[in-house]
Amino acid sequence: MLKDKQMPANPVVAVAGATGAVGAEFLKVLHDVDFPASEVRALASARSAGKELDFEGCGQVPAGKLIVQEMTPESFEGVDIALFSAGAGVSKAMRDAVVAAGAVMIDNSSAFRMDPDVPLVVPEVNPQDVAWHNGVIANPNCSTIQMVVALKPLYDLARIKRVVVSTYQAASGAGAPAMAELYDQTRAFLDGTPEGELEVNAFQHRIAFNCIPHIDVPMDDGSTKEEWKMVVETKKIMGDDDLAVSATCVRVPVLRCHGESINVEFAGEVTVEQARAALEAAAGVQVMDDLAACAYPMPGILAGTDGVFIGRLRRDESVEHGLAFWDVADQIRKGAALNAVQIAQLLIS
Numbered sequence: 162m163l164k165d166k167q168m169p170a171n172p173v174v175a176v177a178g179a180t181g182a183v184g185a186e187f188l189k190v191l192h193d194v195d196f197p198a199s200e201v202r203a204l205a206s207a208r209s210a211g212k213e214l215d216f217e218g219c220g221q222v223p224a225g226k227l228i229v230q231e232m233t234p235e236s237f238e239g240v241d242i243a244l245f246s247a248g249a250g251v252s253k254a255m256r257d258a259v260v261a262a263g264a265v266m267i268d269n270s271s272a273f274r275m276d277p278d279v280p281l282v283v284p285e286v287n288p289q290d291v292a293w294h295n296g297v298i299a300n301p302n303c304s305t306i307q308m309v310v311a312l313k314p315l316y317d318l319a320r321i322k323r324v325v326v327s328t329y330q331a332a333s334g335a336g337a338p339a340m341a342e343l344y345d346q347t348r349a350f351l352d353g354t355p356e357g358e359l360e361v362n363a364f365q366h367r368i369a370f371n372c373i374p375h376i377d378v379p380m381d382d383g384s385t386k387e388e389w390k391m392v393v394e395t396k397k398i399m400g401d402d403d404l405a406v407s408a409t410c411v412r413v414p415v416l417r418c419h420g421e422s423i424n425v426e427f428a429g430e431v432t433v434e435q436a437r438a439a440l441e442a443a444a445g446v447q448v449m450d451d452l453a454a455c456a457y458p459m460p461g462i463l464a465g466t467d468g469v470f471i472g473r474l475r476r477d478e479s480v481e482h483g484l485a486f487w488d489v490a491d492q493i494r495k496g497a498a499l500n501a502v503q504i505a506q507l508l509i510s
């Protein structure tokens with residue numbers, strides 16, 4: 162029934178988790194793409210109810226203040242699109258209310274990504290999967306999104322047999338409080354605060370001047386859940402269960418933008434020149450690759466951008482048909498808010 166619902170040209174949009182790192186970016190992206198909303202509702206926990214958020218306006222909604230409302234099951238009455246970034250528990254708790262209200266939930270959490278009846282969508286890769294949703298569309302993990310945007314044009318040249326990826330993930334990937342912890346800890350560390358007195362809440366260890374090879378919970382096989390997500394989500398989005406993926410995910414003391422070192426093994430010959438041309442022509446990809454001129458993507462220069470930036474393209478001589486490269490994307494924009502808003506645009510197109 163819901164699949165047949167016609168999405169209005171000017172939908173009512175709820176931003177669930179509007180006070181968080183991704184929620185704040187949702188509001189910016191809705192403005193940046195001038196999303197044709199007739200209303201934007203800002204929802205968060207009871208802690209934030211009544212708080213005013215600056216909104217630059219989009220569609221029929223003028224610039225001004227949005228008053229944050231406490232999220233309850235009733236919040237979704239009259240809503241057409243609910244952009245969720247309030248954690249998996251909240252998404253699970255609110256799913257039935259959102260669907261009963263006739264809205265489509267576009268969810269940034271890991272709650273439903275691997276459910277067989279929930280499409281997992283990156284618009285540059287598998288936009289067609291939006292068509293079979295049953296009220297929920299999942300946004301993939303941020304590290305997965307930026308990797309598959311780069312893999313898709315390469316896969317179209319020759320089937321990819323295996324991917325080995327190591328991530329360098331920004332502190333803000335763990336939310337606004339984690340970004341604040343990196344700032345505060347760095348300052349305290351430089352002020353000479355003894356190790357045992359540094360505040361450590363967002364991560365397993367101090368993140369200032371450190372790298373932590375542990376993101377999300379441990380899995381039984383010795384990997385972490387973040388690594389598992391990159392493996393299973395990549396297969397689902399690319400529609401290839403035989404695509405082998407090996408991931409190592411590391412948190413680094415970067416504020417914003419994830420980096421990834423990626424090695425690809427193709428089933429057939431693909432030259433570096435062919436790969437470069439395919440990436441240059443691909444939607445959502447920007448090639449920034451001139452080693453001699455010290456030009457390559459870096460988190461320090463790419464915060465706030467929309468693309469997946471690729472550099473350090475070269476042959477991987479360790480396998481017969483290998484390619485190595487490095488990618489960087491702003492994980493709060495393309496890895497979360499922008500990707501979800503692009504899905505919303507597919508729903509109204």
Ligand SMILES: NC(=O)c1ccc[n+]([C@@H]2O[C@H](COP(=O)([O-])OP(=O)(O)OC[C@H]3O[C@@H](n4cnc5c(N)ncnc54)[C@H](OP(=O)(O)O)[C@@H]3O)[C@@H](O)[C@H]2O)c1
Nearest residue numbers: 178180181182183205206209246247248270334336337497
């Ligand atoms: N940060 C990223 O780069 C990133 C990327 C991709 C996906 N995600 C996913 O997006 C989600 C949010 O991440 P974030 O980084 O934006 O986290 P965050 O900065 O900690 O923000 C969390 C948001 O959820 C709200 N919230 C928490 N508990 C709630 C409850 N019981 N009821 C209603 N609202 C509640 C918070 O409201 P209050 O302010 O009122 O507490 C806040 O608006 C997570 O599932 C995360 O895995 C994050």
